[in-house]
Amino acid sequence: MPFRPRTAVSGAILATAAVLPSPAVAAARPAAAPAPPGWSAAPAPGTGAAPRAQDRPFFYLEGAPGTVLADRLSLSNPTGRSVAVRLRGSGAGAWLTLASKEVRIPPRTRASVPFTVTVPRDAVPGDRSGALLATGQAGGRATVPLHLRVTGPVLSALTVEKVSVRGAGGPAVIRYTLVNRGNTVLRPRIAVRADGLFGPELRRAARTLPSALAPGRAVDLTETWPDPPALDAVEVRLTATAAGGAHGSATASYTAAPWWAVLAAPVLLLAGGAGGPAAVRRRRRGAGAGGTRGEQAARRAAGGARPSGDEGADAAAELAGTGPGARG
Structure with missing residues (x-):
């Protein structure tokens, strides 16, 4: 078969194109992951062997208040150079005491660092979380989670405090404080109702608040009342569960009244207070002059005395007005 240079060159170009990746394929490849620090930290296995993937991924400790709990951290250095690592705890790890806060690990060596966690005597029962942090002096950082459960009787207690209602001529705002008086984390539910002199004014069913409330913590909250009454005396009650x-x-009490009612109330009271004594005084003066005209005429008729002049006419008219034929 005769040799054809053009065909051979074309074949070589196609072969080279098949081997070299196209720019689109090269761009689609993910960037290389950053190199690890060269050392690692993990909870030490109970057998004393090197940690494996199937071993525990975090520390879990449990004890009553006043208990001292112990465990070990494993530091592995597979590199060919020495590594210095600093250790500290955070969160519940603040109760942690390390055998050494700085460890130097020789090349291709594994170090085991003992530590203890002392549960305070006044710690309330419940779950705590934290971590043991390892930081390399030459770079790199590892975080090992730590979960701690403080055992003991559980108490759930919740109080509603400092309730007040503010607002005039528009929406009212109900302010209050929730306090977790127990030793467990709570997710409170709050219900609101208001009752006035003329009947119920507000009914808001219980709903769960968006955030949890830790033991011993207090949170200030508000409820908006879009349409409070314009004239009423209301008792607002908040119930948390x-x-x-x-x-x-x-x-909390809430009294709503328009401005004209507030201004008119003192005037009405003064007017009523001034008119009452005057009427009583007039009545007493009439009684002190010998009784009513009818009583005077009756006494004179019984005694045979004959009234004269205007006095007789007034007495006769009074008797006629009190006789059996008088109109009411």
């Missing part, structure tokens, strides 16, 4: 039987409630 949570899991474990936690329950608390508190009330």
Whole structure:
């Protein structure tokens, strides 16, 4: 078969194109992951062997208040140079005491660092979270989670405090404070109701608040009342509940009145107070002059005395007005 240079060159170009990746394929490849620090930190296996993927990924400790709990951290250095690592705890790890806060690991060596966690005597039962942090002096950082459960009786308690209602001529704002008086984390539910002199004014069913409330913590909250009454005296009651039987409630008074009613009330009271004594005084003066005209005429008729002049005419008219034929 005769040799054809053009065909051979074309074949070589196609072969080269098949081997070299196209720019689109090269761009589609992900960037290389950053190189690891060369050392690692993990909870030490109970057997003393090197940590494996199937071993525990975090520390879990459990004990009553006043208990001292112990565990070990494993530091591995597979590199060919020495590595210095600093250690510290955070969160619940603040109760942690390390055998050494700085460890130097020789090349291709694994170090085991003991530590203890002392649960305070006044710690409330419940779950705590934290971490053991390892930082390399030459770079790199590792975080090992730590979960701690403080055992003991669980108490769920919740109070509603500092309830007040503010607003005039528009929407009102109900302010209050929720306090977790127990030793467990609570997710409170709050219900609102208001009752006035003329009947119910507000009914708001219980709803779960968006955030949890840690033991011993207090949070200030508000409720908007879009359409409070314009004229009424209202008692507002807030009721909070949570899991474990936690329950608390508190009330506040809210009086709504238009401006003209507020201004007119003192005037009406003064007018009523001034008219009453005057009427009583007039009645007493008439009684002190010998009684009513009818009583005077009756006494004179019984005694045979004959009234004269205008006095007789007034007495006769009074008797006629009180006789059996008189009209009411």
